[in-house]
Amino acid sequence: MEILQKYRRARIFWPSVIFLGILLFNTIISKGEFLSITMMDGHFYGRLVDIFRNGSKLMLLAMGMTFVIASGGIDISVGSVMAISGAIACSVIRGNLFPFFQGSVFFALVLAVAAGALCGAWNGFLVSRVRIQPMVATLILMVAGRGIAQLITNGKIITVNSPSYYFINGGYILGLPFPLYLVIILFAGLLFFTKKTAFGLFLASSGINDKSSRLAGIRVENIKLLVYVFCGAAAAGAGLIESSGIKGADCNNAGLMIELDAILSVAIGGNLLTGGRFSLGASICGALIIQSITTTIYAMGVPPEVIQLVKALLVITISLIQSEKLSIKLLPAKAAAQ
Amino acid sequence: MKSGILLDMKNICKEYPGVQALDNVPFQLEAGEIHALLGENGAGKSTLIKVLTGAESLTSGAVFLNGKSVRVKNPLQAQHMGISTVYQEVNLCPNLSVSENIHIGREPRTRYGLIDWKTMESRSRELLAGFDLDIDVIRALDNYSVAVQQMVAIARSCDISARILILDEPTSSLTDTEVDKLFSVMRRLRDEGMGIIFVTHFLDQVYQVCDRITVLRNGRYICTENTKALDKVSLVGRMIGKDYSELSGSRTSREETGDKDILMDVRGLYKSGTISPLNLSLRQGEILGFGGLLGSGRSEAARVIFGADRPDGGDLSLEGEPALFKTPLEGIRAGLAFCPEERKVEGIVGELSIRDNIMLALQAKKGMTKPLDPDEVDRLTRKYIELLQIKTPDEHQTVKNLSGGNQQKVILARWLATDPRILILDEPTRGIDVGTKAEIQKIMISLADGGMSVVFISSEIDEMMRCCERMVVLKDRAVVCELSGETLTESRVMQSIAGKGE
Known part of the structure; x- marks a missing residue:
């Protein structure tokens, strides 16, 4: 009972309820077919599995974005970083870049993630040292990033022929899609990191009041640099999944506009965009909500032209459900409790 | 001068969950008076004002304005009724021009419905001239000092034809001359028949400018008296419900400090444009005062010593070991601690809990990768909540509340x-209210008695005289003299600040 109470008050409560609600809705309109999971060649198939697989990119991005937003910043360059990461990985595998390592998927992945981290370090440098507004600082890479990616690929859409690279998006372990494991490993790692070090406290404190935090001895600049580096690396990971999915690198379309979905995931998760205290789990729920909405809309046969509109309406509804002011108006009992 | 009761509040009660913030409080304001509303923090001053301005609704009670019963629903409505408030933190728009700030929401229009900028500016100039303020009304408000901004806020309130003006701690960030100017404006408005409610922590100012005093304590009404009929000692007694002698009973005889060991020695520490080369030493277990006016370099000196501002050069040694702090963390690791002047901006982390706020510096000192034991933190938090008598239901409350x-x-x-x-x-x-002030002074003295060295900076000379054993006086960003023992007297400090000392 006490655990239930604690859960009820936690940030993750509403996002997880909404996610389950959407799943329930889908189950009802599809007369149960939505939940059916079939086993084929030792792999699980089904709508639910699709949501988790297709949502994995967004979940990775949401985790990085959660940290950045908690620090009081924002990163709108993640889509471009995805493009860079895909371009590097594919070029290395084809041998266009570092011919010595041609075909080495491992080296391609390491280099792609390192490049993402470097992009993040650049953002972090601009924000924490040069003190440019985060929106403007990351706008630079958002615009320039696709150009960098084009340079790497010589302006072409390149394709790769490497089954082990395809595995990143299409592979299965124990019947479940491989990207899901990436999400789980990263989430577990971060949870461990934030709980076993004082990073979570320092991050929240820096995001709320950086002057106070600095005077209390927190190296605010390093914390800020770190979150952008991490966000860049996470975006590179998402870029690899995307590129593996299309079996190549498309610098113009990889991760296009996805930064908005990433920010939205964090917001739907109930994290304040002004920074401060955060919940990674809530952001992941936010990402799953967005992914399941997309899946639902497709499943309901809504014409593709109006999908964005339907999505917007749903997002507004979700935001209203979470709005404290509105719930106080609608539920007088809650107002009394406060 | 006085012309009847302007505002009559009767049996005002305000309950928050679990707290009776106001308990049957009456308050009367006459036209043409300056009425001080006094009390410790938590006495209910702000709540009473919030109820009056409609920022909070009252639980029970009645408000009469000019004899008519009114119910104020929100601050805008209060403004329409003629009740205006000027807060401690100026709540105008800093990036709008002075004249825009004065007229916001009620701009004069031309016959085409466009804003009539010329009329707006000339009216602003006229209005401010009435307050002896000759400033460029087209420039953005944040070009001007807080004092001017406050004056603009008051001018704006008067222009909306306020009959009741509430000044909530308007003087805490003003210099003496600015305060004098504010007071002359207040007196003039009073003579024009306005009723002014003045909330402040500075008792001297109450005696300078107020006609009557109402004291609240713990949400209850204590008394309303004419200022002339209530001397300072009994006023303080009523505010804190204690005897004044108990309050001023802190260290009066200053100990000879010559034989205490030197703990920290500062030689030629400077930061250009901020503080000239600084020479001073701090002894084990003493309270050293940094005297001087605001802007004299007293805070700046403290900041470069601690590492809050990076010093450009100079030497600092701790127990003979050279140590110079480039960042706060270096200072903290060497055993320094620094409570900055701007509590809200640089001190608290508002949205975090009391517990997190308390553990922050200790955790930073230990390092990010070595988290503190939660049980240890709980123990520390409880210990300090009890020791310092922090008033809170539990340690998980957010500090901003x-x-x-x-x-x-x-x-x-x-x-x-x-x-x-x-x-x-x-x-x-x-x-901070008088009671807590005395508590903090006592804590400081007991810490020094326990062997901690304390550097103390304050604008109030009384307080400095009571607590400090030695004092360095700063003027124009440099130390002008060092006083201790026999030479540490109020008049010597004054002379040094004024520049007549040796």
């Missing part, structure tokens, strides 16, 4: 938890 005095105590707890050798307190008692 606490009163100013309690916030200050939380910051003090944060630093005491790091077990510092040197504690630097920059205006720790500013904007």
Whole structure:
């Protein structure tokens, strides 16, 4: 009972309820077919599995974005970083870049993630040292990033022929899609990191009041640099999944506009965009909500032209459900409790 | 001069969950008077004002304005009724021009419905001239000092034809001359028949400008008296419900400090444009005052010593070991602690809990990768909540919900938890009620008696004289003299500040 109470008050409560609600809705309109999971060649198939697989990119991005937003910043360059990461990985595998390592998927992945981290370090440098507004600082890479990616690929859409690279998006372990494991490993790692070090406290404190935090001895600049580096690396990971999915690198379309979905995931998760205290789990729920909405809309046969509109309406509804002011108006009992 | 009752509040009650913030409080304001509303933090002053301006609704009671019963629903409605408030933090728009700020929401229009800028500007100039303020009304408000901004806020209130003006701690960030100017404006408005409610922590100012005083304590009404009929000692007694002698019973005889060991020695420490080369030493277990006016370099000196501002050069040694702090963290690791002047901006982390705020510096000192044991933190938190008597239901409350005095105590707890050798307190008692002030002074003295060295900065000379054993006086960003023992008297400090000392 006490655990239930604690859960009820936690940030993750509403996002997880909404996610389950959407799943329930889908189950009802599809007369149960939505939940059916079939086993084929030792792999699980089904709508639910699709949501988790297709949502994995967004979940990775949401985790990085959660940290950045908690620090009081924002990163709108993640889509471009995805493009860079895909371009590097594919070029290395084809041998266009570092011919010595041609075909080495491992080296391609390491280099792609390192490049993402470097992009993040650049953002972090601009924000924490040069003190440019985060929106403007990351706008630079958002615009320039696709150009960098084009340079790497010589302006072409390149394709790769490497089954082990395809595995990143299409592979299965124990019947479940491989990207899901990436999400789980990263989430577990971060949870461990934030709980076993004082990073979570320092991050929240820096995001709320950086002057106070600095005077209390927190190296605010390093914390800020770190979150952008991490966000860049996470975006590179998402870029690899995307590129593996299309079996190549498309610098113009990889991760296009996805930064908005990433920010939205964090917001739907109930994290304040002004920074401060955060919940990674809530952001992941936010990402799953967005992914399941997309899946639902497709499943309901809504014409593709109006999908964005339907999505917007749903997002507004979700935001209203979470709005404290509105719930106080609608539920007088809650107002009394406060 | 007086012309009847303007405002009559009867049996005002305000309940928050679990707290009776106001309990049957009456309050009367006459036209043409300046009425001081006094009390410790948590006495209910702000709540009473919030109820009056409609920012909070009252639980029970009645408000009569000019004899008519009214119910104020929100601050805008209060403004229409002629009740205006000027807060401690100016709540105008800093990036709009002065004249836009004065006319916002009621701009004069041309016959085409466009804003009539010329009329707006000339009216602003006329209005401000009435307040002896000759400034460029087209420039953005944030080009001007807080004092001017406050004056603009008052002018704006008067222009909306306020009959009741509430000044909520308007003087805490003003210099003496600015305060005088504000007072002459207040007197003039009073003579024009306005009723003014004046909330402040500075008792001298109450006696300078107020006609009557109402005292609240713990949400209850204590008394309303004519200022002339109530002397300062009994006023303080009523505010804190204690005897004044108990309050001023802190260290009056200054100990000879010559034989205490030197703990910190500062030689030629400077930061260009901020503080000239600084020479001073701090002894084990003493309270050293940094005297001087605001802007004299007293805070700046403390900041370069601690590492809050990076010094450009000079030497600093701790127990003979050279040590120079380029960042706060270096200072903290060497055993320094620093409570900054701007509590809200640089001290508290508002959205975090009391517990997190207290553990912050200790955790930073230990390093990010070595988290503190939660049980240890719980123990520390409880210890300091009890020791400093922080008033809160539990340690998980967010700090921004606490009163100013309690916030200050939380910051003090944060630093005491790091077990510092040197504690630097920059205006720790500013904007805090008399009772908490005395508490903080007592804590400071007992810490020094326990062997901690304390650097103390305050605008109030009384307080400095009571607590400090030695004092360095700063003027124009440099130390002008050092006083101790026999030479440490109020008049010598004054002379040094004024530039007549040796």
